[in-house]
Amino acid sequence: xxxxxxxxxxxxxxxxxxxxxxxxxxxxxxxxxxxxxxxxxxxxxxxxxxxxxxxxxxxxxxxxxxxxxxxxxxxxxxxxxxxxxxxxxxxxxxxxxxxxxxxxxxxxxxxxxxxxxxxxxxxxxxxxxxxxxxxxxxxxxxxxxxxxxxxxxxxxxxxxxxxxxxxxxxxxxxxxxxxxxxxxxxxxxxxxxxxxxxxxxxxxxxxxxxxxxxxxxxxxxxxxxxxxxxxxxxxxxxxxxxxxxxxxxxxxxxxxxxxxxxxxxxxxxxxxxxxxxxxxxxxxxxxxxxxxxxxxxxxxxxxxxxxxxxxxxxxxxxxxxxxxxxxxxxxxxxxxxxxxxxxxxxxxxxxxxxxxxxxxxxxxxxxxxxxxxxxxxxxxxxxxxxxxxxxxxxxxxxxxx
Numbered sequence: 001x002x003x004x005x006x007x008x009x010x011x012x013x014x015x016x017x018x019x020x021x022x023x024x025x026x027x028x029x030x031x032x033x034x035x036x037x038x039x040x041x042x043x044x045x046x047x048x049x050x051x052x053x054x055x056x057x058x059x060x061x062x063x064x065x066x067x068x069x070x071x072x073x074x075x076x077x078x079x080x081x082x083x084x085x086x087x088x089x090x091x092x093x094x095x096x097x098x099x100x101x102x103x104x105x106x107x108x109x110x111x112x113x114x115x116x117x118x119x120x121x122x123x124x125x126x127x128x129x130x131x132x133x134x135x136x137x138x139x140x141x142x143x144x145x146x147x148x149x150x151x152x153x154x155x156x157x158x159x160x161x162x163x164x165x166x167x168x169x170x171x172x173x174x175x176x177x178x179x180x181x182x183x184x185x186x187x188x189x190x191x192x193x194x195x196x197x198x199x200x201x202x203x204x205x206x207x208x209x210x211x212x213x214x215x216x217x218x219x220x221x222x223x224x225x226x227x228x229x230x231x232x233x234x235x236x237x238x239x240x241x242x243x244x245x246x247x248x249x250x251x252x253x254x255x256x257x258x259x260x261x262x263x264x265x266x267x268x269x270x271x272x273x274x275x276x277x278x279x280x281x282x283x284x285x286x287x288x289x290x291x292x293x294x295x296x297x298x299x300x301x302x303x304x305x306x307x308x309x310x311x312x313x314x315x316x317x318x319x320x321x322x323x324x325x326x327x328x329x330x331x332x333x334x335x336x337x338x339x340x341x342x343x344x345x346x347x348x349x350x351x352x353x354x355x356x357x358x359x360x361x362x363x364x365x366x367x368x369x370x371x372x373x374x375x376x377x378x379x380x381x382x383x384x385x386x387x388x389x390x391x392x393x394x395x396x397x398x399x400x401x
Contacts, residue, residue, distance in 0.1 A: 063093040063172070064111030066104040066131050068123030071147035073164060077122050080168045081145075088172065098123065104130030116140055118358065120171045124148020125200065125336045132355055133197045136181050141356040143171025150337045152200045156264035156279055158361020170359030177360035178353035179279045182263050187345040189330050198263060199279075199355075200336045204325070204346065205240060205258035206289070208332035208339055239290060241328040246286060246320045259325055260287040261348045271304050276317060282352040283319040290314050323348045 065081055067074050078095055085093055094114060096107040104121065108131045111119045120143035121131040128144055135142050145168055146154035146161045157179070160166040182198040201207075239255045262285040265277030277285040291300060296314045323346075330342035 062111070062114050062116040062118075063090060064108075064114065064116040064119045065093050065095045066107045066111070066119060066121055066123075066127065067095060067097055068103070068127045068147065069097045071123055073147060074122055077145050077147070077164055077168065080165060081120060081122075081172070084168050084172055090172075093120075098127055098130070102130075103127055105134055107131075108134035112138065112140060118143055118172070120145060122147060125150055125152055126338050128153050129197065129199060129336050129338070132181065132199055135356070136197060136351065136354045139356065141176055141358050143174075143358045145171055148337075150268060152267070152337060153264065155268070156200060156266050157357060157359070159359050167359070172358070174359030176356050176358050177280070179355050179357050179360070180263055180282060180284075181351045181354045182261060182284055183349045183351055184261075184335065185347040186333065186340065186343045187347075189342065189344050194340075196335055196340070198261065198335050198348075200264045201260055201262045201273075201277075202333070202335045202346070202348070203258060203260035204242075204327065204331040204333045204343065205256060207258050207260065208334040239292070240331055242331075243326045243328075244286065244288070245324040246318055247322055251324075251326075254288055254290065256288050256290050258287075258289040260289075261285075261323060261325075261346070262287060263350075267304075273304050274317060276319060280353065282350060283321060284323065284348060284350050286318045286320055286323045288316045290316075321350050 063081075063085060065078060067078055069075075081093055081095075085091065094111060094116065096110065098104045098107060103126050104123075108119055112134065117139075118141045119131055119135060121128045122145045124146070125148050127148075128142075128146070132142055144154050144157075144159060145164060146159065147164075151161045154161040154167070157177075159170060179199070182202065184196045184198055184202060186194045186196060188194070196202075239257050241253065241255055242259060243251045243253050244259070245251045260274070262274045262277040264279050265274035265285065266272050274285045274287055289300065290296075291314045299312055300315055325348075326345040327343065330344050333340050333343045333346065
């Protein structure tokens with residue numbers, strides 16, 4: 001092996017080690033924060049049961065439950081929902097199990113036909129997405145009791161996802177809030193078009209490769225950390241050529257390792273991948289990753305775990321209402337953590353405030369309200385023509401250009 005090859009191998013090893021070290025330190029900090037937050041919520045439930053009971057639905061409307069029976073604790077959660085409904089003087093819930101063939105679409109349609117005012121999704125992000133797809137555009141609320149590996153949507157809206165009793169309470173009695181969804185049209189190589197929705201992050205390239213290649217046995221033992229193992233096996237793959245069109249702008253070619261369409265920005269362990277992505281701001285965040293080597297990935301990881309606000313050359317972000325991505329070659333794609341096969345193009349459109357969700361965190365909303373000035377600035381920017389993707393930064397097209 002040449003000296004140059006040894007040097008490259010050494011630098012790659014050091015960069016990957018740095019990524020793992022930063023991630024491990026951050027995991028420890030995030031775990032402590034989570035324990036404190038869950039303890040606070042549990043104490044509130046124990047000390048103020050009467051106050052929360054006042055918000056119970058006494059109108060007699062139907063509460064439906066769509067449950068993934070393969071998930072651990074699913075039976076226990078269903079019993080908790082029955083008990084909570086009984087305590088609140090509500091009718092017994094209508095419980096329906098999802099299946100491998102249908103993660104919840106038909107079950108949710110039956111719930112709507114039965115007049116359900118609330119449908120609780122008990123399962124992972126796939127179950128939540130299937131139920132949400134049928135509820136979007138209606139007045140029927142979505143409740144969530146997360147039993148998945150990632151539970152990304154529950155994390156982003158501030159649910160106490162490691163306290164199932166608290167999640168049941170939030171699903172039934174938590175405050176309702178309208179959130180955005182992303183309508184996706186996926187074009188396959190054979191010309192077929194599939195219509196999907198996303199609540200969290202949809203993307204092509206590395207992230208889809210990881211989702212599609214994560215070992216199920218490892219997920220059962222290690223939880224979401226299993227994605228890290230798959231990530232290390234795929235992280236040094238080659239970049240792909242795409243063309244992206246944002247709103248009414250011109251199509252722009254790029255070489256990327258991954259392209260994301262984000263409705264939310266937070267990942268596991270409290271890491272924020274896309275700080276500007278908010279679930280109720282009427283925009284999606286299109287993110288292009290164009291790293292060439294391990295050092296570039298180390299910069300992306302450092303930006304993520306430190307929540308560094310400034311742009312870096314290998315990660316560009318653009319807010320938009322509509323985005324079209326066309327791939328030169330078929331690219332693997334994922335939606336909210338579920339691999340959905342290869343696509344040759346994706347068209348995405350934001351549907352603002354299309355879904356009612358129970359249990360959205362008051363703390364999370366306070367953080368959103370603190371960004372109102374930024375949102376207003378973004379709206380003024382859009383009226384001025386908006387920024388365009390450039391290599392490494394966001395710039396503004398001059399008026400009249």
